[in-house]
Amino acid sequence: MERYDVAIIGGGSAGLAALKQLSNLNKQAILIEAGKKAGSKNLSGGILYSKKPKHGKTYNVEDVYPEFLQDTPVERRITQYMLHATSRDKVFTMNLTAAHEYQANFGYSVLLNKLNGWFAKQASESAGRQGGGIVSGVHVRSLSWQEEKTVIETDELEPFEAKAVIAADGVNSEVAEMTGARAKFTPEQLYQGVKVIVKLPEGIIEERFGIGPDEGAAHLFAGDITLNHIGGGFLYTNLDTLSVGAVYHYDSLMERPSEPYTLVDALLKNPLVAEFIKDQVAVKEEIDKNMPKEEQLRTRFAVSKLIKTWNELRDSYHSRALRKKLIESGKYKSEDEIKARLDSVQNELATKYDTKFVTDYVELEYGAKLVPDGKRCAMKKPYYKNILFVGDAAGRGVFIGPRIEGLNVGIDDAVRAANAVARAIDRNNFSTQYMGESYSQSIEESLYTRDMKEIDKDYLKIFLDAARDVPKDIIGQRYGMVFRLMSSGTLRGLAVGFANILGYDKLLPLVESQDTYVQVPIEVAEKIGRQFQATYEPTIPTIAQRIARLKYDDDRVSHIKVLNPKSEFMKKMVTLCPTFCYSMEGGNVTLQHEACIECGTCAKETEWRHPRGEKGIIYQYG
């Protein structure tokens, strides 16, 4: 049997950071990733932060990857952070940029397929020098122990042995389940997030959002777009795409199930969002079926090729870097020449093939993921024997109002875990008392652990300041008292102190309610919101079209088994599965796994595994 010092299970941002950190400490480690390559199964909102806490230390992405930002495929540095309260065509906007910048060095919008690909490249180069590296397309099936060493069995490879294991296998951690280190998360501990990637040329994004080439905008939404659920919507600008999504309290969805995509659709239909996403779109004309077969085929190829050229040229024309590249390559002499060529292609499509150019929007990818709410589910002792749990696998997501952070939490955890493992290797002591406890103590010092436990009064003040313009009578009897208390510095300190004594358990039902997420924003928008009108109606793809556009390596065998096809929970899955994998047949819930995007929404009452290596969803953006 092959032997290794450390096995990291899961190649998301956290697992990769653990590998990089161990290599930075000159330790040998291997990382096992089920996807075809790192990043192909990862999805985030997503903004990646780097923090500078007032107290204590945070391990940031740039601490792990010294080359970070040199050629890293991050999207845009977020410089505007807005919260919108919506009610039909009315929107009230608050500027929360100060909240975004609070204790932060920076926050970048990111797409995980690209970003984790880059992390993987850096981590595997460093790990290679220590005799380790990344092994992708391999799915861990079971763990057992032989003389205190873990024997790892996979679906693909011969078994191998490791002295220490870092479990970074996400919110639906199979390692946690196999070992019984923690119970499966329950709906009250989770959020369900659904996201679509919208195509929009670089230059148009900058013009529309009023941002420069190195800047980005984040827009958050609450109010009627939530369809009365507890949660909200978001829109982040990427380099040449937008991430538009909805994150909802799973408990709230269980109470009154709505199809997950309807929550994104509600957001896309909002007039403000519709105007943000709109673009010029080429619509192919139906090919005349009376033409000879060959002529039909030829036309189809010709139109496909021209539309491809038009899209590429248009993207280049609207991108500073690509425009420059085209001119430098000598293909075009000037911007005007690119524009002239673009116009001529468009003209050819319109006149020769009757292609229409309309105002609409283009979706590139649909995805969904469960997000653990660390306040409710962070593991108290994130270890089991010689296994350390990090990031989502340990239930460590930060959820505070509009602030949702997971990537940077996972990276911070991973560095702490890697440090604990490195220390254990030096002493050849992988016991829970030595390795597990030292990791556990380390994460107690993390800024994020504090955020999962108590309210930060300075962060709260930013919200109160931003809400200054909201007439107090709207907040009304319900929160008037709270507001008055909080507007005075001394009293705020006292109030937060009191609240923290009560603890999140008692506070959460008050703070995270339909009232705060839905009713208050609606009232605010109705009374003082601006009116918006969309200039077009976005053609929203059906869920079938969205699934058809996704890339899968289909496995014939289902990775999910329904345990009780008659349970109330499973019946709700018919509505709550983001890709419609469940249906009712004669009183039984049946599963067709082919469209599964591995979010884990159904995991609580199913035998849930990730698909075998390389199989299942392959996100192109993530």
Add this chain to the structure above:
Amino acid sequence: MATTTKDLNVAVIVKLEPDFSEGNVSYNADGTLNRAETKSILGPHSAIASNAAFYAKVKYGARVAVGTMGPPIAESALQQAQLLCDADELHLYSDRIFAGADTLATAEVLKAGISKVEGGKVDVVFSGHRASDGETGQTGPQTAWKLGYTFLGNVIDYNIDLESRLVRAKRLISLQGFYDIIEEVEAPLPVFISIDPSYNAFFNTVSQRLAFEKYQKEARSRAENYKQFLKVLNTQQLGIDPKLVGLPGSPTIVYKVERIPKAKASRKAEVIDGTNRDQIARVVTNMYEVLEGMVIK
């Protein structure tokens, strides 16, 4: 002659072919390929052959050489192949007199080229199943014949015993009317392997996977500087008799290409759109009948 040590030398022969994928391919009004408007890429079968050579590199630490015959632009096929198999050497056999070659004349050039690799000590030669623009599937076998190597066609898996210098290969064949029969054969090196399109390399230990990663990384950096690995060889350098290559060496010529006449449909198709229950019930009944007919009682 093959090597007698535990080293393994392999060669791959590849071809630059038109990219037939939608959005990239262009046709003339008469239905023929518009070569000027269509990009060329490493042929899909050549890519699979390159993957098979990479397997030898990862598993046996083989030295890999890639060769192709063609005009200077064909070096892009070599670069793409290098990216796939981390080739140590790239050989472009290029000479004006090679133009117009049929499969036999091409095989003559490839034979001469392979004989130049490692002083002629090549243990395994890989080729694709066929070219996507020629479709004959003859060049591989003819090259094997000219080299005097044992030819193994339609190979889907192979393993080599470096001690005994034996190769064990699985071939996907049809036999006595049955398709998809897997035949396992053993042959002494050197061999010529034509890779089946369904070939898929598999590495089953962590260390092999790590080696795979390592060589893949090396391949990326090598392919970026592929010219450092490239040798261009002409008739003289290859030591070929000009009478055996190009048009003079080609006993066959393509006289005319005709469309394959469409076979008469033997099946009947009926559109059932599933808008009402009766229609769906009909589909189920039909399927049931068909499936029942297939059960051997």
